[in-house]
Amino acid sequence: MSGRLSAQFAFLNEADKLKQVLRATTLVDASRPENSGEHSWHLALYAMVLADQAGPDVRIDRVIRMLILHDLVEIDVGDVPIHSSNGLAHGSADTAAAEARAADRIFGLLPPDLATEFRALWEEFEAAATPDAVFARALDRVQPVMHNIASGGGTWVTYNVTPEQLESRVGAKIARGAPALWDWVRGQARAFFSG
Amino acid sequence: MSGRLSAQFAFLNEADKLKQVLRATTLVDASRPENSGEHSWHLALYAMVLADQAGPDVRIDRVIRMLILHDLVEIDVGDVPIHSSNGLAHGSADTAAAEARAADRIFGLLPPDLATEFRALWEEFEAAATPDAVFARALDRVQPVMHNIASGGGTWVTYNVTPEQLESRVGAKIARGAPALWDWVRGQARAFFSG
Numbered sequence: 491m492s493g494r495l496s497a498q499f500a501f502l503n504e505a506d507k508l509k510q511v512l513r514a515t516t517l518v519d520a521s522r523p524e525n526s527g528e529h530s531w532h533l534a535l536y537a538m539v540l541a542d543q544a545g546p547d548v549r550i551d552r553v554i555r556m557l558i559l560h561d562l563v564e565i566d567v568g569d570v571p572i573h574s575s576n577g578l579a580h581g582s583a584d585t586a587a588a589e590a591r592a593a594d595r596i597f598g599l600l601p602p603d604l605a606t607e608f609r610a611l612w613e614e615f616e617a618a619a620t621p622d623a624v625f626a627r628a629l630d631r632v633q634p635v636m637h638n639i640a641s642g643g644g645t646w647v648t649y650n651v652t653p654e655q656l657e658s659r660v661g662a663k664i665a666r667g668a669p670a671l672w673d674w675v676r677g678q679a680r681a682f683f684s685g
Numbered sequence: 686m687s688g689r690l691s692a693q694f695a696f697l698n699e700a701d702k703l704k705q706v707l708r709a710t711t712l713v714d715a716s717r718p719e720n721s722g723e724h725s726w727h728l729a730l731y732a733m734v735l736a737d738q739a740g741p742d743v744r745i746d747r748v749i750r751m752l753i754l755h756d757l758v759e760i761d762v763g764d765v766p767i768h769s770s771n772g773l774a775h776g777s778a779d780t781a782a783a784e785a786r787a788a789d790r791i792f793g794l795l796p797p798d799l800a801t802e803f804r805a806l807w808e809e810f811e812a813a814a815t816p817d818a819v820f821a822r823a824l825d826r827v828q829p830v831m832h833n834i835a836s837g838g839g840t841w842v843t844y845n846v847t848p849e850q851l852e853s854r855v856g857a858k859i860a861r862g863a864p865a866l867w868d869w870v871r872g873q874a875r876a877f878f879s880g
């Protein structure tokens with residue numbers, strides 16, 4: 491028991507570092523960059539609030555768990571933004587390899603049963619092949635869009651993103667997991683770009 | 686649909702403000718105060734990691750949802766620390782009334798079905814009368830203890846907290862929801878105080 495709790499808290503204390511990983515996206519009021527810990531909380535809340543946008547095969551409680559875990563590898567790798575090209579490229583093989591090494595180290599702090607369970611949830615999120623993962627990833631793409639609209643452009647201004655780039659980099663992935671949600675969000679984004 | 690999504694995002698954008706509510710407790714490395722958004726994420730992760738410490742009546746997915754929502758009223762009221770006596774007193778009737786008004790306003794941004802569901806979960810957490818709420822509240826008390834140990838004393842040093850005060854203010858409530866967990870955490874705290 492004591493050794494197990496030591497391992498559980500070694501992981502929980504290490505996870506605390508996610509609060510110091512900064513993202514490209516800011517808070518809604520643009521006052522500062524968002525960190526990946528608070529971002530993960532906000533996405534879990536997105537899943538609770540937007541559950542009615544998920545298809546009938548989606549189990550929201552699994553989506554919430556995936557979103558709680560999905561960014562932990564950033565403790566070692568950092569955030570890899572969609573719209574910038576600094577450092578590791580979003581979606582590249584190098585990024586995937588670095589994230590796999592990070593998952594080995596970070597989930598490896600846990601007792602073996604939890605390490606296996608959490609690693610599998612994270613890999614499911616990364617593979618984007620199940621209804622739960624596809625919906626979780628759609629929410630992960632929606633939130634920065636809503637923050638950019640609310641904060642006057644955010645990373646779209648920083649990186650000169652066009653509506654067409656938004657559609658191709660983000661829209662198709664949101665539409666795959668939450669088509670009606672993307673219809674509405676796209677309308678909000680179009681109004682922003684044209685206004 | 687459009688009006689519903691507008692209400693859902695009005696709530697989600699308002700919830701973003703929880704990332705700017707600062708707590709008395711610091712991050713594990715003592716570099717800065719923790720905010721209540723990232724704290725809520727960390728507690729949801731605590732629930733996933735420490736699920737084996739819960740009694741057989743506890744439904745962890747409800748605990749996770751409660752923990753995601755539990756601090757939202759702090760957007761209006763601020764964090765009310767256990768060990769300090771500035772401003773509103775922890776557990777006082779004034780604090781409870783202010784938090785109820787905050788819940789009216791913040792959950793009131795949601796569509797009525799979600800407002801009712803979330804308000805009920807938050808009230809269940811506050812009432813501390815169900816196995817899910819008692820376990821959720823135990824985790825909310827454990828995390829600052831672990832951060833104080835890791836960071837060299839934290840709020841215990843700031844407010845001259847004794848081991849006896851820790852036992853009476855925090856220990857009994859952790860032990861109620863997670864007795865074996867408190868046995869272990871108390872041992873860690875004792876080692877800290879005597880070291």
